[in-house]
Amino acid sequence: MDETEEVSPEELQSGLKKIRRRRWFFWILIMAYLPAMLLALRSAQPNQAVGIVFLVWIILLIISVTLLALVRCPQCGNCFHMNGFLFRPVRRCFHCKLHVTADKQKSKQ
Ligand SMILES: [Zn+2]
Numbered sequence: 001m002d003e004t005e006e007v008s009p010e011e012l013q014s015g016l017k018k019i020r021r022r023r024w025f026f027w028i029l030i031m032a033y034l035p036a037m038l039l040a041l042r043s044a045q046p047n048q049a050v051g052i053v054f055l056v057w058i059i060l061l062i063i064s065v066t067l068l069a070l071v072r073c074p075q076c077g078n079c080f081h082m083n084g085f086l087f088r089p090v091r092r093c094f095h096c097k098l099h100v101t102a103d104k105q106k107s108k109q
Helices: 009-042 046-070 102-108
Strands: none
Touching: 009 046, 009 102
16 A cells, blocks of 8 residues: 555544554453463362463463554554564554554544
């Protein structure tokens, strides 16, 4: 996609919504680790439960990071959180600096 090409507000909004959904999934997963582990430790068979919880969590984390890394910026079409092999879940596009809430900021004006 040409970087100077204008995208419609609808395309921008749906693309940014997708990015925000995946970011939420990622952060909720990170925050769920400790409570899930504490619950596993309280179960009848803590060793087995901790192993299962850790395995499920790490699989979900790999899926979440992959989805987050592959999500495309609706404005420039490049990977929103990736620059080469560098992954950073920041709030701006690595390439065109589009903010993750740019559609909300525009509708306020
Ligand atoms: Zn971009």
